[in-house]
Amino acid sequence: MAEVIQTLPLEDVIGDRFGRYSKYIIQERALPDVRDGLKPVQRRILYSMFSSGNTYDKNFRKSAKTVGDVIGHLHPHGDSSVYDAMVRLSQDWKLRHLLVEMHGNNGSIDNDPPAAMRYTEAKLSQLSEQLLRDLNKGTVDFVPNYDDTQMEPMVLPARLPNLLINGSTGISAGYATDIPPHNLAEVITATLKLIDNPDMTVKQLMKYIKGPDFPTGGIIQGIDGIQKAYETGKGKVIVRAKAETETLRNGRSQIVIAEIPYEVNKGSLVKKIDELRADKKVEGIVEVRDETDRSGLRVAIELKKDVNATSILNYLYKNTDLQVAYNFNMVAISEGRPKLMGIKQIIDCYLNHQIEVVSRRTRYDLKHAEERMHIVEGLMKALSILDEVIALIRESKNKRDAKENLVATYDFTDAQAEAIVMLQLYRLTNTDIVALQEEHDALANKIKDLQYILEDHNALLDVIKNELSEIKKQFKDARLSTIEAEIAEIKIDKEVLVPSEVVMVSVTREGYIKRTSLRSFNASGKEEIGLKVDDYVLKYMEVNTQDTALVFTNKGRYLSIPVHKLPDIKWKDLGQHISQLAVIDEDEVIVDYDVVSAFDDHEAIITATRNGMIKMTTLSNYKTARHCKPLVAMKLKDDDVVISAMRTQITETEQLVTLLTHKGMSLTYPIAELPTTGIRTGGVKAINLKAEDHVVMVDLVGRQDTILIATQRGALKRISFKVLQEAKRAQRGITLLKELKKQPHRIVAAVVCREADVHYQLVSDEAVHDGQINKIHLSEQYTNGSFVVDTATFGEIKDLFISK
Structure with missing residues (x-):
């Protein structure tokens, strides 16, 4: 051979070769044909088993023999690819109706591998006979196999719409397909209805085809997704166990x-x-x-x-x-090319195929009936002149001479003469003449019926309908999958995700927060909490891990932190700074925090600012899915800051809120004076402030409570509720401190005391001179416990000072 070397650009060569390869795997490997619903390897397996007599009414045969036949005659690929395809045709969790019956281990729903093909046995199922029926009657085109030694069918006659019944899945170059299996009875019923009414809409077809019917059952949700898929070929449904x-x-x-x-x-x-x-x-x-x-x-x-x-x-x-999304992608080979099709197009393609199959079969049957009719007429003519025919044959030299004499003498055709000379002696009886006459009449009727089918399109459709009805009657079964119209919303209770455990949560003024087990808390003792120098506990509470902590800052923002997400730290250790859980400003500090079990409208959060604004917002407004991110709790103006955040029952309208200002003014009024507003509002005016005055304390007060006040001069004053006067919101209020000409007292801290024997704690700041107080803490707020530098009971209160 002469060596021919071509010089071609690499991109042209690669593009051309990949184009050929893509065309091959699209048309000849991964995608099913819309007419019989089979990929080439599946079709070759079924055809090989059929042509070798490995049918459902025979004994099982070793799988290895079938695989060998397929590889040797039709499919020159690896034996594992053929065997895997053959096994899939026998798996009742993959196919809605099996096309191959198999003895032995054919895998499992756990994805266990099947036994080797030398151990398993297989044969065609009864249903697959309907795919191959009439194959030998010229119903489909045959093409040469890979080595031109025999012919193989391009497509099977497929007497049932297999593509929809068993579905298909595959991936090729640039195309993929996912067609779900359906119920046989539903698909055939819809096909019959479409034959009667070709103008049916997809919605009308869905009266008969409810949706996919998976061999593994399950619940299919989303009828809108099914309809979209049936109309366009693409759609999505939810399948759950x-x-x-x-x-x-x-x-x-x-x-x-x-x-x-x-x-x-x-x-x-x-x-x-x-x-x-x-x-x-x-x-x-x-x-x-x-x-x-x-x-x-x-x-x-x-x-x-x-x-x-x-x-x-x-x-x-x-x-x-247990719940997955199933995406329809109904791509199949139609007229030699891949197409995305809706359910009506798929059924139409199948019906066009059946019209051609039945037409070709009818022509085949008609041709053979007419040929037989011709022979029967010749035999009847021969029997009517039997003695002359016998004498003529006896005078002939041989078979060929006898045939020529019959044709020349009595005007028989070659075919009739062949049948006469091959006639057996027992056929020369009177009874055989009657049988021939009966056969002649039967053939005449058959030819008439076949001609009618070919001439009348409706008669041909009736044949298709009758055969489909017989298949439906023989193979129908109940639906396995349940269809639900709507996709159910999944609601997960946090109790499922988080173990229920009682823990301690503490927050310090410097912003250190932690979650501690009761075991660590009880072992250490409440006074042994880990603190930085000059830091103090703002609040600690016994809560549940399924609760949510709301942490309020001075800049009118809040953090929603699930308790189980707080760092689990020993009681003696420092804790984690709030800035490590959420991004907050450097000068942003925690004002207060509370822990919520349920966000409802029966409770509210009252927030108040230094410049005299106040607002009440129902607790349900604070519910959010954005955990550990700063969210707006109150809209602030200019240089205003939040100084208080407290939780209250909205139904208890008799509750009183009291405010104290730096210059000693006090205003008390019912919470009914506060309108309920949204979370992003700035609130309403709480008190009418004097010039250069600001709010020091806002709290709820009861009729049995007292208020402890600390001034910048280090003085303490205890005020009974009787001193306070109920008024309206936004008024000036009453004066609690006598105005002195020299060094007048100014309130720097105050707290509502709800028990007579409660302990208090005075805290000063480095920026304040010795002997001045800027914060009061009462232990009653902390479950009858407190972490104190100096403590005393109310009975011991005098003008106390505390140094840095």
């Missing part, structure tokens, strides 16, 4: 999964659920057991006592493959 709750003898309950979503690996699913239990991502699961046996799929999830099974199941739906 079917689950029931059972009660056990020990008082516990368990969730039992009986059906899982299509193409979900059960083994991986069980493993994932057990990992969630082991990692404590979900609380309440005791054990996960795979109890699947030959009677059916069963996964048991045993729960702890008094656990909400619905919440656990919702969490598993959201975080495991």
Whole structure:
């Protein structure tokens, strides 16, 4: 051979070769044909089994023999690819109606590999006979195989719409397909209706085809997604497992999964659920057991006592493959090219294929009936002159001479003469003449019917309808998947995610926050809390890990922090600064915090500012999904800052709020004076301030309470509720401190005291001179405990000073 070297640009060569390769794998490998719903390898497997007589009414045959036949004659690829395709045709969790029956281990829903092909046996299923029926009657075109040694069908006659019934999945170059399986009876019913009414809409078709019908059952949600997919070829639905709750003898309950979503690996699913239990991502699961046996799929999830099974199941739906999204992408090969098709287009393509198949079969049957009719007429003519024919044959030299004499003497055709000379002696009886006459009449009627089918299109459609109805009657079964119109919203209770545990949460003035177990708190003692120098505890509370902490800052913002997300730190350790949990300004400090179990409209937060603004907002407004991020709690003007945030019951309208200012003014009024506003508002005027005055304290006050006041001169004053006067909001108020000409007292700190024997703590700041007080803390606010430098009871109160 002469060597020919071509010089070509690399990009042209690669582009041309990849184009050829892409065309091949699109048309000849990964995508199914819209007419029979099969990929080439599947079609070759079925054809090879059919042509070798490996049918449903025969004995099983070794899979290795079938694989060898397919590779040797039709599909020159690896044996594993052929065997894998053959095994899939026999898996009842992959196909809605099996096309191959297999003896032996053919894999499992846990994705276990099947036994080697030398161990398994297979044959065609009864339904696959309907795909191959009439194959030998010229119903489809045949093409040469890969080595031109035999012919193979381009497509199967497919007497049922297999593409929709069994679905398909595949990936090729630039194309992919995902067609779900459907119920056979529903698909055939819709096809019959479409034959009668070709103008049916997709919505009308959906009266008969409710939606996909997966072999693994499950619940399909989202009828709008189904309709969109049926109209355009693309759509999305949610498929979730079917689950029931059972009660056990020990008082516990368990969730039992009986059906899982299509193409979900059960083994991986069980493993994932057990990992969630082991990692404590979900609380309440005791054990996960795979109890699947030959009677059916069963996964048991045993729960702890008094656990909400619905919440656990919702969490598993959201975080495991107990619920998955199924995306329709109905691409199939139509007229030699890939097309995205809706359900009506798929059925139309199938019907056009059936019209051609039945037409070709009818012509084939008509041709053979006419040929047989011709022979029968010749035999009848020969029997009518039997003696002459016998004499003529006896006088002939040989068979060929006898045939020529019959044609020349009695005007028989070659075919008739061949049939006469091959006639057996027993056929020369009177009874055979009657049989020939009966056969002649039957053939005449058959030819008439076949001609009518070919001449009348409606008669041809009736044939298709009758055959489809017979298949439906023989193979129909009930739906396995349930259709639900709407996609259910998944609501997960936080009790499922977070273990219920009572802990201590503390916050300091410097902004250090921590969560501490009761064990650490009780072991250390409340006075041994870890603090920085000059820092003090703002508040500590006994709360639940399922609660949410609301932390308010002086800049009118708040942080919503789930308690379980707070750092778990020992009581003696310092804690974590709030800036490590959320991004806040350098000069932003914590004013107060509270812990909420439920955000409802029965409670509210009252916030007040230094410049005399106040607002009340219901607790439900503070609920947010943006945890650990600063959010607006109160809109502030100019250089104003929040000095107080307190929680109250809205229904208790008799509660009183009291304000004290720097210059000694006091105003008290019911909370009914405060309008309920939104979270981003600036509030209303709380008190009418004098020039250069500002609010020092805002708090709720009861009729049995007293107020402890500290001044800049280090003086303490205790005021009874009787001194206060109820008034209206935004008034000037009454004077609590006598105005002195020299060094007048100014209030720097005040607190409402709700018990007579409560301890107090006085705190000074480095910026304040010795002997001055800028903060008062009372232990009553901290569950009858306090961390103090100096303490005293009210009975011992005098003009006390505390140095730095």
